[in-house]
Amino acid sequence: MSPRMRLWLVATGGAGLAALLVAACLDLPRFGGDRHPYGDQAVEASLSRHTANTVASVTFDQRAFDTLGEMSILFAAVLGSVVLLRQTRDEHRARPEPAAVSRPVRRYALLVLPVALLTGLYVVAHGQVSPGGGFQGGVVAATALHLLYLGADYRALERVRPIAPYEAGDALAASAYLVTGLAALLAGSAFLANTLLPYGTFNTLASAGTVPLLNAAIGMEVACAVVVLLAGFLDQAVEIVDEGEHDDGEYHDDPRQRGK
Amino acid sequence: MNGWILAAVVVLAAGVGATLWGVVTGPLRRRAAAQNLSTALACPALLLLAQGYARPAYVDLALVLAVLGPVGTLVFARLLADELADDPPHARGPTLTAAALGAAVVLAVSLATGPGRALVKVLVVGALLVGGNLVASRALAGGMQEARRD
Amino acid sequence: MPSRRTLLAAAEVAAWWVPLAALWLVLVNTVDLLEAAVGAGASVVVALVARGARRAVTGR
Amino acid sequence: MTEALIVTALLLVAGSATAAVAVRDPVRQSLVLAVLGVVLAVLFTVLQAPDVALSQLAVGSALTPLLLLLTVRKVRRRGQRAAGGGGGSDGRRGGGSGP
Numbered sequence: 037m038s039p040r041m042r043l044w045l046v047a048t049g050g051a052g053l054a055a056l057l058v059a060a061c062l063d064l065p066r067f068g069g070d071r072h073p074y075g076d077q078a079v080e081a082s083l084s085r086h087t088a089n090t091v092a093s094v095t096f097d098q099r100a101f102d103t104l105g106e107m108s109i110l111f112a113a114v115l116g117s118v119v120l121l122r123q124t125r126d127e128h129r130a131r132p133e134p135a136a137v138s139r140p141v142r143r144y145a146l147l148v149l150p151v152a153l154l155t156g157l158y159v160v161a162h163g164q165v166s167p168g169g170g171f172q173g174g175v176v177a178a179t180a181l182h183l184l185y186l187g188a189d190y191r192a193l194e195r196v197r198p199i200a201p202y203e204a205g206d207a208l209a210a211s212a213y214l215v216t217g218l219a220a221l222l223a224g225s226a227f228l229a230n231t232l233l234p235y236g237t238f239n240t241l242a243s244a245g246t247v248p249l250l251n252a253a254i255g256m257e258v259a260c261a262v263v264v265l266l267a268g269f270l271d272q273a274v275e276i277v278d279e280g281e282h283d284d285g286e287y288h289d290d291p292r293q294r295g296k
Numbered sequence: 297m298n299g300w301i302l303a304a305v306v307v308l309a310a311g312v313g314a315t316l317w318g319v320v321t322g323p324l325r326r327r328a329a330a331q332n333l334s335t336a337l338a339c340p341a342l343l344l345l346a347q348g349y350a351r352p353a354y355v356d357l358a359l360v361l362a363v364l365g366p367v368g369t370l371v372f373a374r375l376l377a378d379e380l381a382d383d384p385p386h387a388r389g390p391t392l393t394a395a396a397l398g399a400a401v402v403l404a405v406s407l408a409t410g411p412g413r414a415l416v417k418v419l420v421v422g423a424l425l426v427g428g429n430l431v432a433s434r435a436l437a438g439g440m441q442e443a444r445r446d
Numbered sequence: 447m448p449s450r451r452t453l454l455a456a457a458e459v460a461a462w463w464v465p466l467a468a469l470w471l472v473l474v475n476t477v478d479l480l481e482a483a484v485g486a487g488a489s490v491v492v493a494l495v496a497r498g499a500r501r502a503v504t505g506r
Numbered sequence: 507m508t509e510a511l512i513v514t515a516l517l518l519v520a521g522s523a524t525a526a527v528a529v530r531d532p533v534r535q536s537l538v539l540a541v542l543g544v545v546l547a548v549l550f551t552v553l554q555a556p557d558v559a560l561s562q563l564a565v566g567s568a569l570t571p572l573l574l575l576l577t578v579r580k581v582r583r584r585g586q587r588a589a590g591g592g593g594g595s596d597g598r599r600g601g602g603s604g605p
Contacts, residue, residue: 192503364563
């Protein structure tokens with residue numbers, strides 16, 4: 037296709053999209069109006085299942101099947117990047133040099149890592165009562181681990197982060213979500229229906245039926261996925277060197293050590 | 297009229313607006329310092345919003361930002377160490393101003409919260425915020441590495 | 447009789463566990479038995495990670 | 507008062523989003539992107555969507571800059587090899603003489 041043709045195609049598509057968007061905007065309800073037909077029904081449904089956080093009720097109860105799809109998207113995306121970022125035959129590993137991070141930064145990292153990790157777990161565990169949930173908490177927890185790279189060096193991170201268990205954890209958490217859904221099916225209701233557990237006391241940890249379980253599964257899946265994803269990027273940026281690419285590390289590790 | 301929301305508007309418009317200008321213009325060192333200040337100022341704004349909307353659950357947002365904001369700055373300090381080494385950002389004045397503002401906001405919010413576990417939570421957020429941003433700005437100003445570079 | 451090493455390790459994990467469990471109790475909305483149990487469990491995990499991180503950095 | 511707050515947050519988002527597009531250097535872009543993440547989180551909070559704001563904070567404040575800067579580092583090292591044949595120049599450190 038010629039560049040001119042391509043430009044025309046983009047212009048036509050863009051103009052069509054713009055026209056549709058403008059037409060949709062003209063028909064929207066006014067900003068901040070007081071009529072929310074869908075919102076009212078979602079709130080009613082979430083209150084009937086003792087879920088304080090309506091958003092958690094929508095994502096993990098009323099629309100739990102959508103969340104399954106989103107989870108598989110993340111899973112597939114991480115799988116794809118792992119395949120793309122793997123060590124190829126013309127690349128080898130150079131051991132990263134130890135970095136001497138200054139003492140205040142190192143202390144800060146060692147002190148804040150547990151606090152950040154606990155915050156992540158707190159956000160995962162309280163998805164049904166307060167803002168947050170599996171995705172948010174999982175990302176916070178995974179970021180917390182990487183304070184070791186920032187506050188020390190890559191070798192320190194690799195020591196607390198063997199990749200294999202995180203890859204297994206990713207898959208395990210994804211299947212835990214599926215199994216929770218299938219359990220509802222076996223118990224005689226629909227796939228992922230929130231009928232397995234008692235709804236519990238409103239606004240406490242033990243409320244909302246299976247929402248906390250699904251939250252925990254998503255939290256683990258996201259945390260493991262982010263760790264694996266960042267491991268791929270860190271390996272490429274810090275350790276893996278192309279043939280012919282100059283590196284100033286003296287040690288050349290065996291490529292078989294991948295994944296250590 | 298809600299004084300907390302008004303204060304949040306002022307912090308956002310003046311403080312975060314100024315850091316936005318700082319991060320868009322000027323040399324790299326100024327941009328990095330402005331990025332650090334943006335989290336140091338947005339976190340008090342989130343605390344003020346939580347108080348203004350009278351929703352204690354919103355404090356979680358400030359908590360997450362107080363934990364992860366300095367981590368983000370450390371990412372820049374670590375991976376841009378070579379670019380910043382020749383010309384380290386020294387933003388003592390703005391950093392201390394932002395830290396003082398954060399401390400003042402935390403103090404005001406905790407006075408309004410009253411004694412209890414919620415108060416301790418706000419104080420934890422404040423400690424993480426002020427401590428984290430001071431350490432992060434020191435790391436940006438060349439305090440990241442001891443003798444050697446990585 | 448546990449060795450000195452084990453005792454030191456247990457002491458370090460416990461020293462992390464106490465403030466972390468307290469932090470959990472500060473973060474949560476309402477304190478009940480389940481909340482305390484979940485907090486205690488999470489704090490154990492995080493305390494172990496904290497010790498691992500410290501050892502990875504100092505190399506001991 | 508709430509209107510002023512929403513307008514402020516919207517203006518900040520519009521400004522930083524435009525800047526994120528206009529800035530060309532990826533390193534500087536990642537700095538603008540980090541600020542955009544924080545400002546977006548404030549906008550979501552102002553519009554009473556704390557769950558979304560929390561997602562934005564978790565992803566935008568540390569994870570996105572880390573991914574971007576690691577990528578820049580790798581790409582620059584390759585660019586250096588292509589430009590200088592890999593000899594002599596310090597390939598491990600991304601800075602200074604990048605393309």
